[in-house]
Amino acid sequence: MGRAVAVIGTGQTKHGRRPDVSYPDMVREVIMVALEDAGITLKDVDGVVHGTMPSMMEGVSSTHLYFAEAIGAVGKPIMKVETCGSTGQSIAHCGFFWVASGMADIVLVVGSEKMNEGDSQATMTTVFDPYFQRVFAAGAPGTFTMQCMEWMYRFKIPEDKGREAAAMVSVSNHDNAMDNPYAHIRMKVTMDDVKNSRIVTYPVRLLDVCPSSDGACAVIFASEEKAKKICKKPAWIKGVGFRGEESFFGESDKSIWPSATEAAQEAYRQAGIKDPLKELDVAEIYNPFTYQEMIFCECFGFCPRGEAPDYVLKGTFKKGGELPCCPSGGTLCTNPIGATGLIRLAETVLQVTGKAGARQVEGAKIALSHAMGGVDQFNGVTIVSSNL
Amino acid sequence: MQRVAITHVAQSPGVESKENLHDFTYQVNREVLDKAGLKRADVGCIISSSADIFHSGLSCANAFDWDGIGAFMKEGSRAEESAMSFIYACFRVLSGHFDTVLVTAAIKGSENPDNDAITPFYGDPFYLRPVGMNESVVAAMQMRQYMDRYGITEEQCAKVVVKNRGNALFNPYTHIRKRVSLEDVMSSDRIYDPLKALECAPKSDGVVSVLIASEDKAKKLTDKPVWLSGYGCSLDHFIPGDRNLLDGQLQAAAGRAYEMAGISDPRKAIDVAEVCEPYAFQELLWCEQLGFCKEGEGGKLIDSGITQMDGSLPVNPSGGVLAMNPYTSRGLYRIAEAALQLKGQAGEHQVGKKVKTALAHSTHGFGGQCHSVVILSA
Amino acid sequence: MAKEEYRIIEAEAVVPYELALGGTVSNFFDYLKEEKIMGKRCRKCSRVLVPPRSFCPRCFEEMDEWVEVGQEGVVETWVYINMPFYGQVIKVPYVSAQIRLDGSDSGLTHLIAGFDLTNVNKVREIVKLGGRVKAVWSKEKKGNILDIAYFEPVK
Numbered sequence: 001m002g003r004a005v006a007v008i009g010t011g012q013t014k015h016g017r018r019p020d021v022s023y024p025d026m027v028r029e030v031i032m033v034a035l036e037d038a039g040i041t042l043k044d045v046d047g048v049v050h051g052t053m054p055s056m057m058e059g060v061s062s063t064h065l066y067f068a069e070a071i072g073a074v075g076k077p078i079m080k081v082e083t084c085g086s087t088g089q090s091i092a093h094c095g096f097f098w099v100a101s102g103m104a105d106i107v108l109v110v111g112s113e114k115m116n117e118g119d120s121q122a123t124m125t126t127v128f129d130p131y132f133q134r135v136f137a138a139g140a141p142g143t144f145t146m147q148c149m150e151w152m153y154r155f156k157i158p159e160d161k162g163r164e165a166a167a168m169v170s171v172s173n174h175d176n177a178m179d180n181p182y183a184h185i186r187m188k189v190t191m192d193d194v195k196n197s198r199i200v201t202y203p204v205r206l207l208d209v210c211p212s213s214d215g216a217c218a219v220i221f222a223s224e225e226k227a228k229k230i231c232k233k234p235a236w237i238k239g240v241g242f243r244g245e246e247s248f249f250g251e252s253d254k255s256i257w258p259s260a261t262e263a264a265q266e267a268y269r270q271a272g273i274k275d276p277l278k279e280l281d282v283a284e285i286y287n288p289f290t291y292q293e294m295i296f297c298e299c300f301g302f303c304p305r306g307e308a309p310d311y312v313l314k315g316t317f318k319k320g321g322e323l324p325c326c327p328s329g330g331t332l333c334t335n336p337i338g339a340t341g342l343i344r345l346a347e348t349v350l351q352v353t354g355k356a357g358a359r360q361v362e363g364a365k366i367a368l369s370h371a372m373g374g375v376d377q378f379n380g381v382t383i384v385s386s387n388l
Numbered sequence: 389m390q391r392v393a394i395t396h397v398a399q400s401p402g403v404e405s406k407e408n409l410h411d412f413t414y415q416v417n418r419e420v421l422d423k424a425g426l427k428r429a430d431v432g433c434i435i436s437s438s439a440d441i442f443h444s445g446l447s448c449a450n451a452f453d454w455d456g457i458g459a460f461m462k463e464g465s466r467a468e469e470s471a472m473s474f475i476y477a478c479f480r481v482l483s484g485h486f487d488t489v490l491v492t493a494a495i496k497g498s499e500n501p502d503n504d505a506i507t508p509f510y511g512d513p514f515y516l517r518p519v520g521m522n523e524s525v526v527a528a529m530q531m532r533q534y535m536d537r538y539g540i541t542e543e544q545c546a547k548v549v550v551k552n553r554g555n556a557l558f559n560p561y562t563h564i565r566k567r568v569s570l571e572d573v574m575s576s577d578r579i580y581d582p583l584k585a586l587e588c589a590p591k592s593d594g595v596v597s598v599l600i601a602s603e604d605k606a607k608k609l610t611d612k613p614v615w616l617s618g619y620g621c622s623l624d625h626f627i628p629g630d631r632n633l634l635d636g637q638l639q640a641a642a643g644r645a646y647e648m649a650g651i652s653d654p655r656k657a658i659d660v661a662e663v664c665e666p667y668a669f670q671e672l673l674w675c676e677q678l679g680f681c682k683e684g685e686g687g688k689l690i691d692s693g694i695t696q697m698d699g700s701l702p703v704n705p706s707g708g709v710l711a712m713n714p715y716t717s718r719g720l721y722r723i724a725e726a727a728l729q730l731k732g733q734a735g736e737h738q739v740g741k742k743v744k745t746a747l748a749h750s751t752h753g754f755g756g757q758c759h760s761v762v763i764l765s766a
Numbered sequence: 767m768a769k770e771e772y773r774i775i776e777a778e779a780v781v782p783y784e785l786a787l788g789g790t791v792s793n794f795f796d797y798l799k800e801e802k803i804m805g806k807r808c809r810k811c812s813r814v815l816v817p818p819r820s821f822c823p824r825c826f827e828e829m830d831e832w833v834e835v836g837q838e839g840v841v842e843t844w845v846y847i848n849m850p851f852y853g854q855v856i857k858v859p860y861v862s863a864q865i866r867l868d869g870s871d872s873g874l875t876h877l878i879a880g881f882d883l884t885n886v887n888k889v890r891e892i893v894k895l896g897g898r899v900k901a902v903w904s905k906e907k908k909g910n911i912l913d914i915a916y917f918e919p920v921k
Contacts, residue, residue: 028821
């Protein structure tokens with residue numbers, strides 16, 4: 001179906017607080033890295049896809065115009081794609097479909113965010129409709145906490161057990177981030193550190209929550225013919241899925257999150273994956289909240305519903321476990337939102353091409369990446385493989 | 389290679405709507421599905437172009453629009469500007485992954501501040517915004533250079549308004565349906581001298597939905613499919629002072645579209661054009677760069693009458709953006725109108741000549757920073 | 767419900783920002799405090815850009831060579847603005863222009879003022895395409911683009 005599409009290069013900035021550079025300069029930094037990684041120049045690029053969180057995060061509307069030079073798009077066709085937090089996966093999917101359609105051979109995809117320049121929670125509140133939900137919205141933590149509570153209640157997960165498992169998710173991600181030179185938060189944390197950290201929105205505590213990061217990511221997509229010519233070890237796109245629920249939080253059952261479940265099922269169907277826990281070698285899940293990572297593990301079929309805490313506690317998703325999740329340290333340690341979903345993809349590309357350095361999962365061949373966004377509403381999934 | 393066609397089109401009524409954006413969007417999407425005899429469940433994928441925060445007070449507006457565009461639990465995405473959304477939808481079909489994609493653009497200008505209050509946010513916060521840049525300011529500077537370099541007169545620019553607003557009288561889906569005379573335009577307020585108030589597009593409410601399909605599917609859904617035969621897009625430098633405002637990226641965008649469509653003489657090959665002209669003179673400048681006349685001859689082009697509804701190359705028979713400016717939706721409106729002309733379904737504003745090939749153009753950004761050109765054929 | 771009873775809700779979205787200038791813009795604004803207008807020269811295409819960029823938009827190379835440009839320049843195009851709108855930063859009427867400063871290869875967007883702006887026809891006699899203008903400095907410098915208060919026509 002369609003043309004085969006590969007990733008031939010990736011780039012990331014050093015993520016964190018970046019008051020040292022203006023926003024366009026930070027974006028340019030990342031595309032230079034990606035072009036060098038792919039061994040091509042801007043001349044080889046047929047089109048550019050760009051995305052961020054909404055304009056309100058940037059304080060500039062239509063950033064593809066402002067970043068025209070920084071994203072290398074002058075004189076080229078441009079696509080600006082945005083779907084809130086899931087932007088990173090959505091721009092990747094656009095790059096994939098552009099090449100698969102035959103309308104371009106090489107497409108540069110760039111996602112970016114400078115979270116420290118705007119007010120992210122105030123911005124996220126404006127994602128909610130102005131009639132019913134906005135006055136009650138408390139940015140992302142409020143929504144995600146409601147979801148986590150719903151999930152624990154629904155599957156009768158004892159609060160202590162949920163707490164223990166979430167703390168382990170945090171410890172594991174922070175451990176992993178120590179191996180990732182691009183990660184924003186690089187510090188060792190203990191189970192007690194997490195459990196004693198400040199409450200953000202009960203029961204979610206500070207170390208259950210991602211930071212606000214500045215950063216950018218670029219990924220270069222190519223047709224089969226170009227990829228084989230240019231790249232020694234491309235990563236092949238085997239499946240893409242994206243689904244969304246209603247804009248009213250209360251309408252769908254977020255404890256079993258249908259959009260996350262079906263987005264993954266769609267990607268699995270295309271990739272021919274039947275038993276994800278066994279077949280996948282690594283997963284990069286968009287996990288801005290520890291509790292949510294567990295919900296995703298269930299939605300993605302890594303374990304039965306309601307049992308993620310057990311799997312976490314027995315180490316299934318840790319480094320060295322059966323299916324390592326977020327060896328990069330994940331969104332929990334690095335979250336420049338518009339780039340985050342693309343970073344997840346880039347990390348899986350590094351894994352299946354054996355270029356992940358200290359965070360490499362040995363022998364990884366097939367991997368899942370993911371992002372979510374909207375009013376706890378959108379989920380996008382991509383499967384990459386070292387084999388065509 | 390796989391082919392992709394527009395099968396059906398629906399538009400909201402031209403009047404300002406008192407519905408909320410959710411309901412407003414739903415009604416038009418429902419209409420296009422009904423026309424095609426499809427249920428929401430039959431559609432493979434949904435791509436929206438929704439207003440962003442500055443045009444709706446909603447961040448990630450597609451989160452809010454998702455229900456109205458019929459996307460619940462469907463494969464979908466959003467591209468910011470609506471010509472981009474259309475092309476993205478075409479990618480999806482051409483990739484072979486989807487048989488049908490519904491493209492929707494939705495905005496309610498009546499709920500928003502003036503465009504002039506919103507477009508300053510295109511500007512960077514350091515160099516342009518503090519000195520008062522917006523889209524109209526750059527357009528006026530562009531117009532002054534255009535008149536100065538080629539001897540184009542203010543009357544010639546004003547004639548575009550008379551023509552397009554005249555055409556709009558025959559389009560029930562457009563916003564401003566009131567005839568204006570050359571005298572009216574010339575004596576309207578000089579709000580951005582040399583631009584006059586009537587030479588600037590209004591802000592409008594508009595939802596437009598376009599259903600596209602693969603070749604096999606399109607032939608099943610309609611006996612009048614409208615094929616995508618060419619597409620080109622090109623982006624210019626950001627800072628207006630870095631560019632030649634009279635020679636931007638439109639020629640590059642059009643060149644790509646013509647090459648794909650196998651068109652060597654656009655003046656002969658194109659039967660009707662829907663050109664995005666938020667400022668009257670831009671229709672003349674864009675027509676030059678689309679190859680409808682020689683450089684500097686946009687004034688002569690409007691004087692000749694060729695671009696009138698009954699001329700040999702009608703431009704904006706719908707009334708164009710000067711009659712209806714649903715800001716982020718306007719590109720998809722041009723495409724929808726071009727498709728209706730090809731289908732012979734434009735009603736009272738159907739052009740007199742037989743239409744085999746139509747051009748739709750969209751632009752956004754200061755002074756035409758980004759241009760997209762779509763060629764459609766019967 | 768009768769259609770006349772449709773209602774609206776008043777809404778406004780305001781978010782504060784702290785936007786990083788980066789080295790090039792910071793330095794440019796620092797020079798403005800000293801009443802110097804500095805551009806950057808691209809070592810590849812030799813163009814001097816004002817306002818300065820950290821990299822050349824065309825060559826895509828770093829721009830690291832600072833060059834002082836003239837405080838006078840030529841009006842490439844201009845507009846008389848008499849249209850008030852929400853959030854407008856400059857009070858109407860005002861003249862906005864692209865100014866190519868002596869020694870620069872790009873247009874700087876700024877204001878032309880320093881004379882009676884109330885009548886567009888009189889302004890048209892004073893501001894000309896290709897006419898020369900000169901920077902007028904703000905007394906109090908704040909480290910932003912409006913440290914140049916405006917440009918005035920050179921007689």
